[in-house]
Amino acid sequence: MSPEENARLEQLSAEREADHGVIRDFLHAHSESLSDEDEGLLGHAKGGIKVRYAHGWVQTYCVCMSHSGRLIAKPNQEQNVGAISNCAEPFAINEADDQQVIAETFVVVRQQRPDEGKDVHVVTPCGACRERIAHHNPHARVIIWLGGDYKCYRKIRIIYLLPMQYKIRIRPNGNGVSGHQFKS
Numbered sequence: 001m002s003p004e005e006n007a008r009l010e011q012l013s014a015e016r017e018a019d020h021g022v023i024r025d026f027l028h029a030h031s032e033s034l035s036d037e038d039e040g041l042l043g044h045a046k047g048g049i050k051v052r053y054a055h056g057w058v059q060t061y062c063v064c065m066s067h068s069g070r071l072i073a074k075p076n077q078e079q080n081v082g083a084i085s086n087c088a089e090p091f092a093i094n095e096a097d098d099q100q101v102i103a104e105t106f107v108v109v110r111q112q113r114p115d116e117g118k119d120v121h122v123v124t125p126c127g128a129c130r131e132r133i134a135h136h137n138p139h140a141r142v143i144i145w146l147g148g149d150y151k152c153y154r155k156i157r158i159i160y161l162l163p164m165q166y167k168i169r170i171r172p173n174g175n176g177v178s179g180h181q182f183k184s
């Protein structure tokens with residue numbers, strides 16, 4: 001690569017780091033500390049992935065909690081072809097829908113592979129799963145790990161992880177919770 005292009009890449013990298021700092025400040029300002037219930041949810045997720053982890057089969061674990069404190073937990077599903085592996089969140093959301101429960105708080109954890117270590121980390125849902133969570137419950141909150149200077153867990157509304165969300169229609173029930181699926 002030319003020296004000019006290398007210099008440009010370094011400049012872009014520095015800008016990206018600065019952007020991350022701004023975004024962390026924003027997320028911290030619009031999030032809350034964890035309640036005892038949230039800590040319990042987090043502990044359940046960390047304990048769960050330790051049990052469910054299977055190299056090449058399961059790596060992440062999504063736990064969500066309803067207003068009444070009901071917990072729903074599902075692992076991801078890895079495939080031989082990595083590109084068709086499935087995240088854990090859609091399984092948890094489908095289970096919540098089956099149980100006619102609105103999931104209000106989500107957390108996703110990842111167990112490191114043996115060649116990485118033995119730690120369990122909270123991971124932020126991928127872009128597609130942010131959409132899935134917001135579609136299930138636009139008022140949902142997600143537990144995230146805020147790195148940088150903060151280094152703490154925070155709970156944040158999904159809308160702050162999905163700014164300028166793509167929308168093609170107004171939801172039929174206005175309030176936006178996926179209650180329209182619950183027809184019993």
Ligand SMILES: [Zn+2]
Pocket residue numbers: 087088089125126127128129130
């Ligand atoms: Zn995902």
